[in-house]
Amino acid sequence: MIDSKVHPIQMEVVGHSFISIAEEMSATLQRTAYSSIVREALDFSTAVFDGEGNLIAQSDNIPTHLGSMGGTLKQILAHHYRKEEIFEGDQLIINHPYMGASHTPDMLLFAPVFIDDTLVGFCGSMCHHVDVGGSAPGSAPGDATELYQEGLLIPPLKLYEKGEENKTITSIIKANVRMPDYTLGDLRSQISANEIGKKRMFNLYKKYSTEVVEQIIKAWADYSEERIRKKIKEIKVGTYSASGHLDDDGVVKNQPIKLEAKITIEPDKIVYDFTGCSEQVKGPFNVTKETVNAVAYFVTRCITDASVPQNEGAFKAVEVKLKKGTILNPAFPAPVSGRYHTIMRLSDICLEALSQALPDLIPAASNAHATTVAIGGRNPRTEDYFVYFELNGGGMGARPTKDGLSGIDVHVGNCMNVPIESAELEYPIRFQKYELHQDSGGMGEYRGGLGITREIKMLEDHLTLTVRGDAETTEPKGYHGGLNGRPAQKILNPGTKEERRLYGKATGLAVNKGDILYFETPGSGGYGSPSNRSVEKAVMDWKDGYISKNSLKEVYNIHVDDKKK
Numbered sequence: 120m121i122d123s124k125v126h127p128i129q130m131e132v133v134g135h136s137f138i139s140i141a142e143e144m145s146a147t148l149q150r151t152a153y154s155s156i157v158r159e160a161l162d163f164s165t166a167v168f169d170g171e172g173n174l175i176a177q178s179d180n181i182p183t184h185l186g187s188m189g190g191t192l193k194q195i196l197a198h199h200y201r202k203e204e205i206f207e208g209d210q211l212i213i214n215h216p217y218m219g220a221s222h223t224p225d226m227l228l229f230a231p232v233f234i235d236d237t238l239v240g241f242c243g244s245m246c247h248h249v250d251v252g253g254s255a256p257g258s259a260p261g262d263a264t265e266l267y268q269e270g271l272l273i274p275p276l277k278l279y280e281k282g283e284e285n286k287t288i289t290s291i292i293k294a295n296v297r298m299p300d301y302t303l304g305d306l307r308s309q310i311s312a313n314e315i316g317k318k319r320m321f322n323l324y325k326k327y328s329t330e331v332v333e334q335i336i337k338a339w340a341d342y343s344e345e346r347i348r349k350k351i352k353e354i355k356v357g358t359y360s361a362s363g364h365l366d367d368d369g370v371v372k373n374q375p376i377k378l379e380a381k382i383t384i385e386p387d388k389i390v391y392d393f394t395g396c397s398e399q400v401k402g403p404f405n406v407t408k409e410t411v412n413a414v415a416y417f418v419t420r421c422i423t424d425a426s427v428p429q430n431e432g433a434f435k436a437v438e439v440k441l442k443k444g445t446i447l448n449p450a451f452p453a454p455v456s457g458r459y460h461t462i463m464r465l466s467d468i469c470l471e472a473l474s475q476a477l478p479d480l481i482p483a484a485s486n487a488h489a490t491t492v493a494i495g496g497r498n499p500r501t502e503d504y505f506v507y508f509e510l511n512g513g514g515m516g517a518r519p520t521k522d523g524l525s526g527i528d529v530h531v532g533n534c535m536n537v538p539i540e541s542a543e544l545e546y547p548i549r550f551q552k553y554e555l556h557q558d559s560g561g562m563g564e565y566r567g568g569l570g571i572t573r574e575i576k577m578l579e580d581h582l583t584l585t586v587r588g589d590a591e592t593t594e595p596k597g598y599h600g601g602l603n604g605r606p607a608q609k610i611l612n613p614g615t616k617e618e619r620r621l622y623g624k625a626t627g628l629a630v631n632k633g634d635i636l637y638f639e640t641p642g643s644g645g646y647g648s649p650s651n652r653s654v655e656k657a658v659m660d661w662k663d664g665y666i667s668k669n670s671l672k673e674v675y676n677i678h679v680d681d682k683k684k
Contacts, residue, residue, distance in 0.1 A: 121664060123219050123488035124334060125334050125335055127336040128456035129327075129331075129335065130335050130338050130339060132668065133323065133327060133331075133332060133339075134176075134335065134339040134342075135546055136319075137167055137175045137176035137320075137321055137336075137339075138176045138428070138429075139319075140167055140242075140316050140320060140323070141165050141166055141167055141177055141178045141316070141605050141652075142165075142178050142179075142610065143315055143316070143319065144165035144166075144167075144178065144242065144244065144312040144313070144315055144316045144501055145164070145165045145178035145180060145312070147308075147311055147312045147315045147622075148163055148165060148244055148246065148309060148311070148312040149163075149616075150238060150307050151307075151308040151311050152304070152305050152308045153300065153301045153304030153308070153340045154247075154248070154249040154298075154301045155249075155306050155342070155537045155541055155542065155545065156248075156249050156305060156508055156509070156537070157247065157305055157638055158249055158539060159533050159535060159536075159537045159541055160245070160509065160535050160536065161180060161181075161511065161533075161534060162247035162510070162534050163179070163180060163181065163245060163247060164177060164178055164180040164181050164184040164188065164244070164245045164248040165178045165180070165242075165243065165244045165245075165246065165312055166178065166184075166188050166189070166242075166243050166245075167240060167241070167242055167246075167320060168188075168189055168200070168240055168241040168243060168314055169239070169240050169241075169333070169336055170238050170239050170240055170241075171193070171196070172189055172192035172193035172195075172241070172535060173189060173336075173340070173430075173431040173569050174186070174188070174189040174195050174338070174429070174430050174431045174434075174546050175240070175336055175430055176428070176429065177429045177430075177433075179429075179508075180533065181493065181531075181533050181534070182413065182416075182417040182530070182531040182532070182533060183221065183237065183410065183413050183459070183462065183530075183531040183532065183533070184221075184245050185412075185413040185416040185417055185420075185429070186242050186252075186281070186342065186409070186412050186413050186414065186416045186434055187219075187221055187245075187409040187410055187413050187432065188227065188245050190219055190229055190409040190412065190653065190663070191218075191219030191220055191227055191409060192219075192229055192241060192243060192585055193219075194218060194219040194275075194509055195211060195213065195218075195219065195229070195275045196236045196300055198218075199218075199275040200227075200275065200389065202238050205231050205238060206231070206246065206280065206281050207231065207280065207281065207282075207378050208279060208280070208281045208282030208283070209230065209231055209234050209277055209279060209280055210228050210229070210230050210231075210276070210277065210278045210279035210310055210313065211228065211229040211275060211276070211277060211278070212226060212227070212228050212229050212253055212273055212275075212276055212277070212278040212288070212306075213226070213273055213274065213275045213276070214226045214227065214251065214271070214272065214273045214352065214545075215272050215273060215274050215275075216266065216407050217266070217273060217407060217451045217452075217626065218274055220294075220407075220409075221245075221253050221407070221408055221409070221410045221455075221458065222455050222456045222458055222459075223253065223256050223258055223266075223269045223271065223456060224247050224249075224250070224251050224257075224259075224270065224314045224456070225245055225246070225247055225248075226246055226248055226250050226251070226273070226306065226309070227243060227244070227245045227246075227275050228243065228244050228247070228278065228306070228309045229241045229242070229243045229500075230242045230243075230310075230313035230314065230316070230317055230525045231314075231596065232317050232320045232321060232324075234321065234325070234329050236326045236328075237329070239320075239324060239329060239332075239333075242312075242313040242314075242316030242317050243313070244313055244338075244670075246306075247306055248296075248302050248336055249298060249301055249302070249305075249506050249508050250269045250296050250297040250298050250299075250302065250495075250506045250508070251269075251270035251271050251295070251302065252268075252270040252294055252295040252296050252302075253268055253269045253270035253456075254269075254493025254626075254627070255384075255493065255495075255562070255583070255585045255626050255627050256297060256493050256494070256508075256583055256585060257269040257491070257493030257506050257508040257585060258456060258494065259456055259457070259491055259493050259508070259585060260336075260456065260626045260627070261402065261457065261585065261586075261587040261623075261624030261625065261626045262369050262370055262400070262402065262403075262538075262584065262624065262626045263369075263403040263456060264370055264401050264454060264549065265440060265452045265453070265454055266452040266453065266454050266455065267327050267452060267565045268454065269403065269454055269455070269456040270295075270390060270456075270507065271291070271295040271296065272294075273288075273291065273292075275518055276288055276654055278306070278310075279310070281449050283557070288608040289303065289577035290324050292306075292308075294390060297504045297506050298499070298503070298504060298505075298506055299493065302438065302444075304551070305343070308343065314356050315326065317673040319440075326382040328479070328664055330468060333673070335393040339428060339432070339468065339659065340431045340432030340435075340640060341430035341432055342426050342428065342432065343428045343429075343430050343431075343433040344432035344433065344435045344436060344594045345371070345432075345474045346423075346424060346427045347419065347424070347427055347432070347433055347435075347436045348387040348388070348392040348435075348436045350422075350423035351385075351387055351388060351389060351423060351436055352386060352387060352522050354384045354422065354476055354655065355384065356384050356385065356386060356478065357383070357384055357475050358381055358384075359381075359382050359383075359384070359472040359473055359617060360379070360380065360382070360472050360476045361379075361380055361468045361469070361471040361472035362367065362377065362378065362379040362380070362395075362468060363464055363467070363468045363471075363593070363651070364376055364377050364378060364464075365404060365460065365464060365530050365589050366589050366590070366591055366592045366595070366623060367402070368400035368401055368402030368403075368404050369402035369403060369404065369457065369587070369624035369626075370400070370401040370402040371400070371402070371677070372481070372622070373399055375592075376397045376400055376404065376446065376576075377395075377396060377397050377467055377519065377552075378396050378397070378446070378461070378464055378468055379393070379395035380392070380465065380467070380468045380469045380472050381393075381395065381472070382469060382473060384476060386528055387401060387436060388413045388436040388438060389415075389436060389437055389438070389597045389675065390435065390436070390438045390439075391414075391415040391418075391438070391439045391440065391469070392440040392560075393411065393439070393440065393441055393442075393445075393447045393465070394440055394441065394442040394445070395447050396442075396446050396447050397445065397446045398442055398444060398445055398446065399445055399446050399448075399450065400446055400453075402454065402457065402624070403454035403455060403456040403457040403458075404446065404455075404457040404458065404461045405446050405447075405449035405453045405454065405458065405461070406446065406447050406448075406449075406450070406453045406455060406458040406461050406462055406465075407448070407455055407458070408439075408448050409439055410445070410458055410462060411439060411441060411447045411462070411465075412434075412437075412439050413462070413467075413531060414462050414466050414469065414531060415466050416433070416434055416437060416470045417466060417530065417531050417614070418466060418470060418473070419433075419436070419437050420433070421470070421538065422473055422477060422480065423579060428610065436549035439470045446461065447461075451570075454651055455638065457587060457624075457675050457684055459510075460488060460489070460587070460588070460589045462531055463487045463488055463489065463529070463530055463531060463532065463587045464487045464488065464590075466487065466530035466531050466588065467484055467485055467487035467530065467595075470482070470530075471484065471526030471596070474598065474648055477600075478519075479494045479519050480518075480519065481598075481644060482515065482516035482517060482519070482523065482598075482646065483516035483517045483518075483523070483561065483563075483567055483570070483594040483595070483596060483597050483598040483601050483606070483643060483644030483646045484516050484520045484596035484597070484603075484638060484643060484644040485513070485514060485515045485516040485523070485529040485595060485643045485644075486512070486513025486515070486529060486530065486568075486570060486587050486590060486595060486597070486604070486642065486643055487530065487590065487595065487641075488513060488588065488590040488607065488640070489511060489513075489528055489532055489534070489588075489611075490510070490511040490513075490585075490586070490587075490588040490607060490638060490640045491508070491509070491510055491511075491585075491587040491588065492507075492508070492509055492511065492575070492585075492586055492636070492638070493506060493507065493508045493584075493585040493586075494506070494507045494546070494548060494575070494577070494582055494583070494584055494630075495507075495582065495583045495585075495586075496547075496579060496582035496583060497579070497581070498547055498579075499547065499579060500547070505545070505546055505547075507542060507545075507546040507548060508649045509536070509537050509542075510532070510534050511527060511536070511571060511638070511640050511641065512526055512527045512528040512529065512532070512534070512536070512572065512640065513526065513527075513529075513559075513568075513569075513571065513607070513640035513641045513642060514526070514527075514560050514567050514570050514573070514595070514604055514640075514641065514642040514643030515527055515529045515567075515568040515643055516561060516567055516568070516595065516598075516643040516644045516646070517560075517561070517563055517565035517566055517567045517568070517598075517606075517643065517644060517646035517647075518565060518596075518646060519565070519566075519646060520565070520611075521565060522560075522565050522567075522568070522638055523560060523565070523567045523568030523643050523646075524549050524568045525560065525568040525569040525570075525571075525665075526555055526568070526569065526570070526640075527568070528559040537555055539620075547578040547579040547582075548575065548577060548578060549555045549575070549576045549578055550574065550575055551574040551575070551576050551635065552572060552573060552574035552575075552637075553570055553571065553572075553573050553574075555569040555570075555572075555574055555664070555665065556569050556570040556571055556572045556605070556639050556640070556664065557569070557664060557665065558642075558665075558666055558667050558670050559603055559604055559605040559639070559641070559642030560642045560643055560645065560665065560666075561595065561597040561601050561602040561603050561604040561642065561643060561644040562601070562602045562645050562649045562652070562666065562670065562674045562675070563597055563599075563601030563644075563645025563646050563647045563648060563649050563652065564600075564645075564647025564648060564649070564651035564652050565601070565646040565647055566644060566645055566652070566656075566660060566665065566666075567595065567597065567601065567602075567604045567642055567643035567644045567645045568642065568643045569642050569665060570604070570639055570640035570641050570643075571593075571639070571640050572604065572637070572638070572639050572640075572641040573636075573637070573638055574613075574636070574637045575635065575636045576633070576634070577630050577631060577632055577633065577634045577635070577636075578632060579631075579632055580631040580632045581629075581631065582584060582624070582629075582631065583627055583628065583630070583631050584628040584629075584630045584636060585625065585626045585627060585628070585629075586609050586621060586623070586624070586625050586636070586638065587623075587624050587626075588607055588609065588624065588638075588640075589607075589623060589624075589625045590606050590607050590622075590641040591606050591607045591623045592606065593606055593641075595641055595642060595643045595644045596644045596646040596666050597644035598644060598645075598646050598647075598648055599646060599647050599648070600648035601644055601645030601647055601648070601649075602645045602648075602649065602674070603644055603645075604641060604642030604643040604645075605639070605641065605642045606643050607623070607638070607639055607640050607641045608620065608638065609621040609623065609625075609636070609637070609638040609639075610636075610638070611628075611630075611632065611634065611635070611636060612634055612635050612639045613635065613637045613640045619677050621636075638671065649674050649675055652675065654675075655678060657671060657675040657677055658671070658677060658679065661677075663679065668681065
């Protein structure tokens with residue numbers, strides 16, 4: 120129940136001021152970042168918290184980080200630093216996945232906010248760093264069997280204490296990563312974002328007083344909780360299930376990994392039961408529990424009301440059930456760097472389950488996957504080691520009333536692409552092809568979004584290539600008569616005597632000048648029978664190059680003259 124002492128207009132003003140602070144932090148981080156994965160792809164989040172680690176507001180960046188940042192901060196406060204051990208000018212750093220973080224490349228920084236010597240909150244930033252060491256460039260080995268192979272592990276420590284940099288920690292980071300200038304540069308961008316947030320929070324507390332702001336924070340959370348629960352009441356009560364799989368775990372090849380979701384809609388809450396998933400795997404596709412929670416929060420937001428303020432209250436109506444020792448709650452030191460692929464597939468499975476309750480809301484299956492490409496070696500222009508790293512999106516499933524979107528990072532992702540001009544300026548690679556993959560979107564009354572194709576040519580010798588992906592044995596499902604989308608594939612040196620199909624999770628391949636990596640990302644499913652798609656839309660798909668002439672003929676029974684295209 121919202122506190123009657125809090126005026127609703129004042130609550131809106133202060134609540135949205137916190138959102139504005141988180142968004143200004145986000146803009147600061149992006150504009151000052153060094154690496155393209157942050158500056159261009161926007162793989163980061165910023166947020167503000169109260170003194171207990173409860174989320175007040177978060178920037179609209181990466182859904183993977185929903186709830187996980189606050190969960191990490193709460194673990195730090197509960198097990199590592201008491202409040203009296205935290206001071207003005209501190210910056211707490213962590214990237215250890217079994218102490219709250221997501222995977223080793225995601226470094227979190229938290230800066231405390233003090234009003235009259237009283238700790239009232241924190242500003243936090245979570246950023247994907249292009250490399251943190253480990254056995255493969257980009258810290259993304261597809262064949263890792265333990266956490267130690269995935270890069271430097273940092274438990275909760277003070278990168279800055281009372282405004283002074285801990286140069287020992289900085290030196291350790293610098294000595295363990297392949298691109299120290301980029302890693303330390305992005306860390307300083309996070310510090311800048313946190314400092315901006317601190318200033319804005321200080322001004323907000325001073326303007327309205329600590330007592331009033333804390334009352335509003337509680338009311339703001341209650342408001343979000345009430346709205347989420349109200350929306351849940353509109354969904355039919357029951358338990359809805361779906362299952363799927365990953366191709367394999369990168370170590371035990373070609374052995375599918377089961378994922379299962381049982382989602383129970385109760386009168387005022389949602390219970391996500393993931394206890395039926397596979398036991399933890401040898402490869403790096405395990406997921407720690409804070410990141411699994413983000414999937415549940417994301418899916419809940421999708422089926423309720425996306426306009427509800429993103430704060431701690433939005434999580435109160437969600438319960439997540441996990442089993443220790445499974446792929447979604449592994450035991451240390453199981454590797455976790457590939458957790459993104461697992462939670463993307465899990466998100467798709469959750470939405471498939473809920474399509475039974477909300478058939479007119481849920482889209483067909485998406486690519487539920489992001490093809491990771493990491494290329495490392497010496498850059499002759501700078502004489503330094505470089506790492507090119509990118510997540511490549513695919514198709515979003517067709518919606519009940521619209522076609523799906525093409526070439527995007529879906530679900531708990533939301534990363535942008537790195538413009539090829541930017542990548543070619545920084546790294547010794549050239550993009551010979553970058554286009555939508557024709558016919559990869561499942562056809563139907565509404566067409567599924569298309570995946571992409573890329574060709575990357577190596578411009579130097581002695582480079583290392585790591586590709587990590589999934590969905591090469593799985594076709595994204597079409598719904599209600601819609602056709603399935605196409606899966607992924609990766610080929611080295613296509614059309615030459617050296618052509619070979621790459622394993623989907625190939626790590627540390629030696630490549631040289633002139634070698635070409637070609638890959639296709641998955642498409643997505645169509646929605647509704649193709650027979651219900653209008654002739655005009657089908658022909659336009661052909662004219663736009665989304666589908667081939669053969670598909671136009673075979674699927675839609677439409678015959679056209681190429682000359683009239």
